[in-house]
Structure formats: structure tokens, C-alpha cells
Amino acid sequence: QQQVKQSPQSLIVQKGGISIINCAYENTAFDYFPWYQQFPGKGPALLIAIRPDVSEKKEGRFTISFNKSAKQFSLHIMDSQPGDSATYFCAASISGNQFYFGTGTSLTVIP
Amino acid sequence: DTAVSQTPKYLVTQMGNDKSIKCEQNLGHDTMYWYKQDSKKFLKIMFSYNNKELIINETVPNRFSPKSPDKAHLNLHINSLELGDSAVYFCASSLIPDTNYGYTFGSGTRLTVV
Numbered sequence: 001q002q003q004v005k006q007s008p009q010s011l012i013v014q015k016g017g018i019s020i021i022n023c024a025y026e027n028t029a030f031d032y033f034p035w036y037q038q039f040p041g042k043g044p045a046l047l048i049a050i051r052p053d054v055s056e057k058k059e060g061r062f063t064i065s066f067n068k069s070a071k072q073f074s075l076h077i078m079d080s081q082p083g084d085s086a087t088y089f090c091a092a093s094i095s096g097n098q099f100y101f102g103t104g105t106s107l108t109v110i111p
Numbered sequence: 112d113t114a115v116s117q118t119p120k121y122l123v124t125q126m127g128n129d130k131s132i133k134c135e136q137n138l139g140h141d142t143m144y145w146y147k148q149d150s151k152k153f154l155k156i157m158f159s160y161n162n163k164e165l166i167i168n169e170t171v172p173n174r175f176s177p178k179s180p181d182k183a184h185l186n187l188h189i190n191s192l193e194l195g196d197s198a199v200y201f202c203a204s205s206l207i208p209d210t211n212y213g214y215t216f217g218s219g220t221r222l223t224v225v
Binding site: 034036041045089095098099100103 | 115
């Protein structure tokens with residue numbers, strides 16, 4: 001079964017807007033939650049990651065919000081740019097061992 | 112350049128053939144992986160090796176056989192290729208334990224079986 005559920009499947013956002021992608025998990029043993037960004041023809045690249053001892057992590061325009069009690073985490077992209085258009089994957093792992101990926105969100109930022 | 116490199120980038124072959132994909136990392140990582148990404152972009156782990164030892168072997172047909180000659184290399188050999196094997200195959204590596212626990216992915220091999 002899908003260990004990490006991701007939504008929406010696709011997202012269209014106006015330039016300058018906020019992109020929000022959500023993920024949910026069941027296994028409370030997960031202790032590391034990264035987000036990966038994948039451009040066409042490239043491999044996924046680590047974008048930002050969070051551990052469950054903090055509720056938010058921000059790096060530039062990218063923010064992860066983490067709700068441990070709800071077992072949910074989300075990626076917020078502020079001031080979205082056309083260059084952010086890519087597929088985004090959330091993931092979860094236990095101590096860096098096997099990563100379970102979400103099903104991906106295709107983000108399109110229109111000028 | 113420090114990276115995970117895989118070859119070839121594209122592979123077109125006929126059904127029934129045997130093919131190999133090679134992966135090398137120069138990051139000093141001790142764990143390497145093979146992932147399959149289907150047409151819907153879903154990433155599914157196939158195998159994981161830690162210091163040349165198989166640690167994850169998901170349910171994949173036994174036509175797929177990984178080989179790790181050393182901890183910097185993980186190759187994937189596929190026998191008797193089928194149409195359903197068409198996908199993008201990604202190699203990745205990581206260092207366990209590591210403060211980042213992140214994967215570094217290669218750029219993928221697009222396999223097309225005709």
C-alpha cells in the first residue's frame with residue numbers, strides 16, 4: 001500500500017502565487033521527511049527536508065510545514081516562478097533507510 | 112564532478128533481449144539504489160545495496176539482477192526484456208547514517224522495449 005499519500009496530482013499556479021503540496025503518512029516511525037524536485041529528463045534532487053521535532057523549516061522561498069499529530073506535512077512555495085515548474089515528490093524514511101515516495105505533483109507556474 | 116552517473120541515458124531494445132545499465136558514484140556513499148519510474152512518474156524502489164550487500168529487494172521479476180562489484184558501483188542487468196519494462200530507471204546513493212539522510216539521484220536511463 002502507499003506509505004505516503006500526496007496531493008494534488010497536478011497544480012497550476014500564477015507567477016507570484018503560493019504553491020501548496022500536501023502529504024500524509026501513517027507510520028509514526030518515520031523520522032525524516034524530504035521533498036524532491038524533478039525537472040524533465042533529470043533525476044529527482046533534494047530540495048528541503050524536515051525532522052518531526054520541528055513544525056516548520058524554511059529555505060528561501062520553500063517552506064515545509066509539519067503536523068506530527070495529524071501525520072501530515074506540506075511544501076509551500078512562495079512567490080512561485082516559472083522556473084519552479086517541475087514534479088515534486090514528498091518522501092519519508094526511518095533513519096535514512098528505505099525512502100517511501102509520494103506519487104508526485106506536477107507543478108506548472110504560468111507567467 | 113561529484114555525482115551519481117549512469118549509462119546509457121537512453122536504451123531502445125527489442126523484446127527478449129538482455130541489457131545492462133551501469134551506475135557509479137564518487138560521493139563516498141555506502142548505499143546505492145535502483146528505482147523505477149513509470150509513465151505516471153511513480154518512483155518505486157527495486158533494490159538497495161549497502162557496502163556491496165543486498166539490503167532491499169522489492170518484489171521485482173527475477174529477470175532483474177543487480178550487481179555491486181564495489182560500494183561505488185551498482186549495475187542492473189535485465190534478462191528477456193518485456194514491453195512492461197519500459198520506464199526510466201534511476202540509480203541513487205546515500206550515506207547511512209548521515210545528518211542529511213538524503214539521496215543523490217543519477218539522471219536516469221530511459222529504457223524503451225519495442
